[in-house]
Amino acid sequence: MSVSRYDPSDFDDDILLIQVRxxxxxxxxxxxxxxxxxxxxxxxxxxxxxxxxAVLYDLLYEDVDDDLLSEDEDEDxxxxxxxxxxxxxxxxxxxx
Numbered sequence: 001m002s003v004s005r006y007d008p009s010d011f012d013d014d015i016l017l018i019q020v021r022x023x024x025x026x027x028x029x030x031x032x033x034x035x036x037x038x039x040x041x042x043x044x045x046x047x048x049x050x051x052x053x054a055v056l057y058d059l060l061y062e063d064v065d066d067d068l069l070s071e072d073e074d075e076d077x078x079x080x081x082x083x084x085x086x087x088x089x090x091x092x093x094x095x096x
Contacts, residue, residue: 015037017042037049
């Protein structure tokens, strides 16, 4: 399949296990067996893959979470600065 025609949305959400047998040096492989991991036939392997996916998810979204937190902190600081300025302006208005 050409990469230019690759569309992941065309595929089912599944993890396929494919067993292959070598055909000899330089002759490639042949598929011996092919089955879905999500059917429950190998729960230990499914647990290993689930754990790895969780780690990858954390790695991918760790920076996003940190950025969201820092944006919230920046907004809180900006609101605090604005409130200080407003109080200062009010105090100056009452000084005679």
